[in-house]
Amino acid sequence: MKQRRIAFLLLLFVVLVILSACSAEEEAAMRITLDRAVYLPGSQVACAVENPPSDMANLRFRLLHLKDTVLEETIAPGSTDITFALPEDDFTGYLLVAEGLDPDGQVVAAAMTGIDCSSSWTKFPRYGYLWDFRKITNTAKKIEELTRYHINGLQFYDWQFRHHIPVSPDPEQWQDWSGRIIYGNKIREYLDAAHQKGMVGLAYNMIYAANQTYLSDGSGVDASWRLLKKNGEDFTVDMDARLGPVGILQYFNPLNTEWQQYIFAREEEIFSAFAFDGWHGDTIGEMGPMKTADGEPLGYDENGNPIWLVKDTYTQFLNAAKKAIGDKYLVFNPVGAQGIENVNVSDVDVLYAEFWPWDSDDRGLPYADYYSIHRAILRANEQSGGKSLVVAAYINYKGPSPKFNAPAVRLMDSMVFASGGARIELGNGNNMLSDEYFPNDGHKKMDDDLHEDVQRMYDFVVAYENLLRDGQEPVEKTIRIEDLPVSDNGRYDTVWCFAKADGRNEVYHFINLVGTDSDWRDTTQTKPAPLYLEKLKVKIYTDFPVKEVCLASPDTADLTVRTLPYETGSDADGTYLGFTLPALAYWDMVFLR
Numbered sequence: 001m002k003q004r005r006i007a008f009l010l011l012l013f014v015v016l017v018i019l020s021a022c023s024a025e026e027e028a029a030m031r032i033t034l035d036r037a038v039y040l041p042g043s044q045v046a047c048a049v050e051n052p053p054s055d056m057a058n059l060r061f062r063l064l065h066l067k068d069t070v071l072e073e074t075i076a077p078g079s080t081d082i083t084f085a086l087p088e089d090d091f092t093g094y095l096l097v098a099e100g101l102d103p104d105g106q107v108v109a110a111a112m113t114g115i116d117c118s119s120s121w122t123k124f125p126r127y128g129y130l131w132d133f134r135k136i137t138n139t140a141k142k143i144e145e146l147t148r149y150h151i152n153g154l155q156f157y158d159w160q161f162r163h164h165i166p167v168s169p170d171p172e173q174w175q176d177w178s179g180r181i182i183y184g185n186k187i188r189e190y191l192d193a194a195h196q197k198g199m200v201g202l203a204y205n206m207i208y209a210a211n212q213t214y215l216s217d218g219s220g221v222d223a224s225w226r227l228l229k230k231n232g233e234d235f236t237v238d239m240d241a242r243l244g245p246v247g248i249l250q251y252f253n254p255l256n257t258e259w260q261q262y263i264f265a266r267e268e269e270i271f272s273a274f275a276f277d278g279w280h281g282d283t284i285g286e287m288g289p290m291k292t293a294d295g296e297p298l299g300y301d302e303n304g305n306p307i308w309l310v311k312d313t314y315t316q317f318l319n320a321a322k323k324a325i326g327d328k329y330l331v332f333n334p335v336g337a338q339g340i341e342n343v344n345v346s347d348v349d350v351l352y353a354e355f356w357p358w359d360s361d362d363r364g365l366p367y368a369d370y371y372s373i374h375r376a377i378l379r380a381n382e383q384s385g386g387k388s389l390v391v392a393a394y395i396n397y398k399g400p401s402p403k404f405n406a407p408a409v410r411l412m413d414s415m416v417f418a419s420g421g422a423r424i425e426l427g428n429g430n431n432m433l434s435d436e437y438f439p440n441d442g443h444k445k446m447d448d449d450l451h452e453d454v455q456r457m458y459d460f461v462v463a464y465e466n467l468l469r470d471g472q473e474p475v476e477k478t479i480r481i482e483d484l485p486v487s488d489n490g491r492y493d494t495v496w497c498f499a500k501a502d503g504r505n506e507v508y509h510f511i512n513l514v515g516t517d518s519d520w521r522d523t524t525q526t527k528p529a530p531l532y533l534e535k536l537k538v539k540i541y542t543d544f545p546v547k548e549v550c551l552a553s554p555d556t557a558d559l560t561v562r563t564l565p566y567e568t569g570s571d572a573d574g575t576y577l578g579f580t581l582p583a584l585a586y587w588d589m590v591f592l593r
Contacts, residue, residue, distance in 0.1 A: 114462025129427030278329025311339025
């Protein structure tokens with residue numbers, strides 16, 4: 001009897017496993033995969049549909065630009081692949097929609113993805129990272145995973161032999177400063193795979209640092225080029241002194257012409273040894289007044305005033321660096337956004353800044369909330385003549401949970417992208433940053449739901465890049481929502497509303513902070529999701545000659561544009577446009593046509 005009971009339970013277990021597997025297979029969502037992360041104007045797109053519904057009779061593809069259909073094609077049953085040519089328009093975002101149709105032509109399943117048609121990554125940067133250069137690394141798989149997010153630029157982090165000798169004497173295998181073994185063929189494999197997908201690869205290296213091994217390695221770095229603190233101490237940083245001199249960084253004067261000649265020549269060696277597309281320059285952050293080894297200023301500004309702060313050397317150094325590397329890309333990180341105003345007016349190709357809440361903006365206010373970073377993105381765009389700032393800001397930093405807190409990630413993404421910026425958060429395949437030392441990215445993971453949300457977010461920012469960061473400038477508009485608090489500065493427990501315009505459209509962003517806070521770091525990983533809001537009655541005070549009110553949002557699986565009914569009127573506050581937002585989870589974008 002006991003054996004029969006055991007046999008019955010085993011049989012029941014097997015049946016449940018089979019049913020579970022069948023259920024999982026039935027629930028697998030249809031999705032689109034693309035052959036590249038970015039496409040040139042007029043080039044061919046090859047895409048495939050995975051997990052089509054079993055009752056699908058036909059498969060329809062639609063390519064949309066904003067609300068307009070660019071092309072449409074229906075293919076016969078049994079085929080899930082399609083190839084088509086993009087229009088010749090440069091720097092244009094599209095939404096590709098695949099719809100499974102039943103025999104009556106009704107949609108039974110749908111999948112969507114963004115397509116970026118751009119001849120350069122610098123207008124709409126989507127920056128990722130790589131750090132895993134081990135022998136066992138599957139480089140092609142990691143690049144394929146990043147392709148799904150449409151990543152178009154990659155920072156190769158801590159790939160180099162030494163900061164002042166980036167190219168190893170042994171081009172096949174070396175140890176970085178921390179002792180990690182780096183395989184040169186893995187760097188080459190990454191670059192080859194990335195280029196095939198339309199991505200560019202940038203070689204990370206500090207602009208003014210040498211490992212203290214420079215004192216004995218015969219590199220040619222001269223101690224007389226170094227920086228001294230105001231009190232006369234050497235400007236050094238202990239990365240890991242247990243490793244000896246290799247673990248200590250010595251810093252040099254960026255305006256010393258001999259140092260510039262030295263480091264620019266080393267960068268050229270990088271480009272000769274590997275197919276890198278540019279240089280990602282880094283700093284340690286602003287550490288107060290400095291002087292040369294001779295006690296002199298670091299240099300002089302255009303008005304002849306002495307320079308004592310490293311951040312005030314950035315414009316001159318970066319312009320010299322860009323001239324030296326020519327057609328290679330230059331990206332630079334003013335850590336803490338200290339000196340960002342000097343980078344914004346330099347010749348860098350892409351703007352980038354790492355934010356910390358103990359650093360302050362030009363008003364003396366800390367970069368601790370969403371609004372402070374929003375404002376930095378807007379100012380960078382204005383000062384640079386239209387460049388989109390890449391934000392490095394580490395969510396759930398040193399937090400207790402091994403999983404990212406989804407509301408913190410989604411709100412930060414929503415704010416940065418709505419503001420016209422980008423984030424460096426994704427890399428090493430499907431990993432996400434929570435730490436400034438990129439090899440620590442295994443400490444926290446995205447769960448399946450967040451992974452899906454982030455993929456959808458990147459599809460959205462590609463599809464609508466021409467409304468998010470293509471010449472739009474901030475405009476002041478009064479926005480009211482019936483029975484809900486509204487703010488224009490990201491105040492907690494409000495719906496944060498701000499507007500931009502580009503001469504053709506007015507674009508309004510609604511970011512939901514109702515029921516949550518405005519602290520972006522969420523180090524305790526306890527940030528609650530905002531309250532889900534429905535049927536928001538909105539009034540926008542504008543004189544825009546509206547013909548259509550359009551809504552798009554990354555909050556749901558349907559990324560297509562919806563047209564909203566609207567009314568116009570006037571009251572004591574002026575002429576308004578009234579409409580109802582069906583729902584607001586994290587971020588809705590409304591644009592007027």
